[in-house]
Structure formats: structure tokens, C-alpha cells
Amino acid sequence: MSEVENPQVENPQAEDPMRLIHLLRGLTVELDLFGAEFAARNGLHPTDLRALIHLLDAGRAGEVVTPGRLGEALRLNSAGTTGLVDRLERLGLIRRERDPEDRRKVRLVVEDRAMELGQGFFGGLIGDLVGAMGRFDAAELATAGRFLRAMTEVVAAARRE
Amino acid sequence: MSEVENPQVENPQAEDPMRLIHLLRGLTVELDLFGAEFAARNGLHPTDLRALIHLLDAGRAGEVVTPGRLGEALRLNSAGTTGLVDRLERLGLIRRERDPEDRRKVRLVVEDRAMELGQGFFGGLIGDLVGAMGRFDAAELATAGRFLRAMTEVVAAARRE
DNA sequence: AACTATTCTCTCGCTCGACGAGATACTTGT
DNA sequence: ACAAGTATCTCGTCGAGCGAGAGAATAGTT
Numbered sequence: 001m002s003e004v005e006n007p008q009v010e011n012p013q014a015e016d017p018m019r020l021i022h023l024l025r026g027l028t029v030e031l032d033l034f035g036a037e038f039a040a041r042n043g044l045h046p047t048d049l050r051a052l053i054h055l056l057d058a059g060r061a062g063e064v065v066t067p068g069r070l071g072e073a074l075r076l077n078s079a080g081t082t083g084l085v086d087r088l089e090r091l092g093l094i095r096r097e098r099d100p101e102d103r104r105k106v107r108l109v110v111e112d113r114a115m116e117l118g119q120g121f122f123g124g125l126i127g128d129l130v131g132a133m134g135r136f137d138a139a140e141l142a143t144a145g146r147f148l149r150a151m152t153e154v155v156a157a158a159r160r161e
Numbered sequence: 162m163s164e165v166e167n168p169q170v171e172n173p174q175a176e177d178p179m180r181l182i183h184l185l186r187g188l189t190v191e192l193d194l195f196g197a198e199f200a201a202r203n204g205l206h207p208t209d210l211r212a213l214i215h216l217l218d219a220g221r222a223g224e225v226v227t228p229g230r231l232g233e234a235l236r237l238n239s240a241g242t243t244g245l246v247d248r249l250e251r252l253g254l255i256r257r258e259r260d261p262e263d264r265r266k267v268r269l270v271v272e273d274r275a276m277e278l279g280q281g282f283f284g285g286l287i288g289d290l291v292g293a294m295g296r297f298d299a300a301e302l303a304t305a306g307r308f309l310r311a312m313t314e315v316v317a318a319a320r321r322e
Numbered sequence: 323a324a325c326t327a328t329t330c331t332c333t334c335g336c337t338c339g340a341c342g343a344g345a346t347a348c349t350t351g352t
Numbered sequence: 353a354c355a356a357g358t359a360t361c362t363c364g365t366c367g368a369g370c371g372a373g374a375g376a377a378t379a380g381t382t
Contacts, residue, residue, distance in 0.1 A: 104376065145180065147304075244338090335372095
């Protein structure tokens with residue numbers, strides 16, 4: 001019997017939790033860098049990209065986004081938010097529209113150009129990711145999903161203290 | 162037989178690839194926000210935090226980090242790197258030391274204070290994450306690891322074009 | 323209806339992180 | 353010794369984001 005046996009009743013191929021932690025962090029680092037490089041290549045700042053993602057998500061969910069909501073989501077104060085919206089509007093990615101029902105509000109409307117931009121770039125990556133998922137069967141994907149949800153839940157809980 | 166049987170072919174609970182994509186992105190967003198809030202609470206900027214992580218990683222691997230290497234890893238130019246190192250040094254998190262073998266070089270030495278900072282904060286999160294992993298058996302953790310590695314590989318490959 | 327409080331967005335002035343260009347210090351090859 | 357190369361730092365500038373507060377519209381109270 002080698003000393004490799006019986007590491008608390010587990011097999012030698014068992015995944016070390018710390019390895020998984022580092023994998024999680026490594027993945028987020030890669031995704032961040034990917035986003036940052038995409039942003040830089042298109043004359044955007046990281047914040048602009050995050051804003052765009054938020055706007056596209058909200059649009060897909062059919063929600064109306066105002067500068068206030070956007071700034072809150074991105075943890076910007078009102079001055080920073082105005083600057084951000086100015087930038088995105090100047091780039092032709094979004095458009096301001098006064099809300100006819102409450103004229104204090106401004107609706108941020110995403111232009112087609114922004115969707116094409118997001119699609120054209122992230123679309124390729126998403127396709128590759130989905131392709132790589134093809135090497136996993138349904139049960140494995142379900143396990144991965146459960147795992148990701150569990151980890152996300154922990155981080156979100158930690159964030160709320 | 163209930164509809165829960167036969168998961169391989171068209172199970173209603175099967176994980177939709179796009180759901181997994183959004184989970185991945187959601188997780189990176191949560192981790193980013195967690196880091197940003199930690200940084201803000203300690204008077205650090207996101208860049209400082211990234212630098213600290215890089216330095217701690219390198220230290221654990223026994224590598225010597227110079228301002229040049231650090232700036233390269235963080236995609237900063239030399240001026241920005243000097244500013245970053247100044248900041249970290251002013252905060253007492255690192256220390257500059259001239260390399261006695263090649264006196265053009267500067268070694269960045271991490272102070273104990275920085276390790277305590279990183280440990281004290283990320284330590285709690287890591288503990289929670291490892292705890293949540295306890296709800297998965299060895300085979301499931303192995304699957305999760307394989308999945309994370311596959312996704313990381315795809316993103317890294319996309320980044321290299 | 324007028325008056326006050328509240329909500330939402332924007333303007334102004336400022337700070338400071340990051341950039342480009344170039345200076346300085348040290349090392350290596352001839 | 354001298355030129356070329358490498359590592360770091362200095363200087364001037366830009367611009368994203370902050371704090372404070374102004375302006376515009378709505379909601380609530382009497």
C-alpha cells in the first residue's frame with residue numbers, strides 16, 4: 001500500500017478545494033482581461049463596457065433603465081453617471097429619451113450599433129464556450145450549473161456581509 | 162415513471178448552455194464587486210488590489226517581482242507602474258529593495274501587513290466557498306474542476322486570438 | 323391653488339490614476 | 353573606454369469619478 005491511499009477515504013484524483021478556488025479566480029481574471037482588451041480595442045473604458053452589459057441585460061429583460069438606476073448598479077455617483085451616459089451617447093451606442101409619464105426621468109435606449117458590437121465580439125466567445133460544453137453530458141452540465149450557482153450564492157452572501 | 166427520468170435525452174431540467182454562460186458572467190461580476198468593495202473599504206483602488214494579488218501569488222510561488230514585471234502583468238506603462246508601487250509602498254504594503262546582483266533592478270517585497278490584509282479578508286470568503294463545496298461529492302467536484310478548466314482554456318485561447 | 327418636500331438629472335470644480343515622452347542609473351558586449 | 357541595451361523614475365497632461373449643489377419635474381399637505 002502506498003502512502004497515497006486513504007487521504008481521508010478519497011481517491012488520489014479528488015479535486016483539492018484550493019485548486020478549485022484558484023480555478024475560479026483564474027477564470028474570472030481571464031474573463032476580465034478579455035473584456036478589458038475588447039473595451040480598449042473599441043475605445044471604451046471598463047466602466048463603459050460594464051454599463052453596456054447592464055443595459056443589454058436589462059433590455060433583454062424588458063426593463064427600462066434610467067441614469068439613476070445605471071449609476072446605482074455600477075456604484076457611480078450622479079456626476080460620474082452623467083459623464084458615463086455622455087460618453088456612451090457620444091459614441092452612438094445609446095440615446096437619451098425623456099420619459100413621457102414622469103418627465104424628470106430619462107430613458108436610456110440602446111442603439112442597434114451597441115447590440116451589434118456586443119454580438120460581434122462576445123458572440124464568438126459564447127459560441128466557443130458553448131462548443132466546449134459539448135464535451136460534457138447533460139448530467140455533468142447540471143452538476144457544473146449547480147456548482148456555479150452555489151459559488152455565486154456564497155459570494156453574493158459575503159457581499160451582503 | 163415521472164418525467165424526471167431519462168435525463169440524457171431532453172430532460173426539462175437539463176442545463177441550458179446559455180444559462181451556464183450567464184452563470185459564469187454573473188459569478189465574475191459578483192467576484193469583481195466583492196473585490197472592488199473590499200478595496201474601497203481599505204483605501205485601495207482596483208489596480209492596487211490586482212497588484213497585491215499578483216504579488217502574493219508570485220510570493221507563494223517563490224518568484225521575484227520587479228516593477229517592470231508587475232506593470233506588464235497589469236498592463237500598465239512604466240509611469241503608471243511607478244505610481245502604483247509608490248502608493249503600495251506609502252500604504253506600507255510592500256517595500257522596494259535594490260537587487261544586489263543587478264542594481265538596475267528593484268525587488269518588490271511584500272510586507273506582513275499585506276498578507277494579513279489579504280488573509281483577513283479573502284480568507285473568510287475562501288472558507289465559505291470551501292464550505293459550500295462540502296455539499297458536493299468527490300466526483301462532482303472533479304466534474305466542476307474539469308468544467309472550469311475547459312471554460313478557462315476557451316477564454317484564454319480567445320484572448321490569444 | 324399655493325407651498326413644501328422629494329425625486330431625478332445635470333453642472334462645476336477638483337483629485338488622482340494612468341499615459342507618452344524622455345531622463346537617469348546601471349550593466350553588458352565590443 | 354564607449355556604445356547599446358535594460359530597468360526604473362520624473363515631468364507634463366488627460367480624463368474618469370467624486371462632492372457639492374443647482375435646476376426641473378412630481379407628489380403631498382393644508
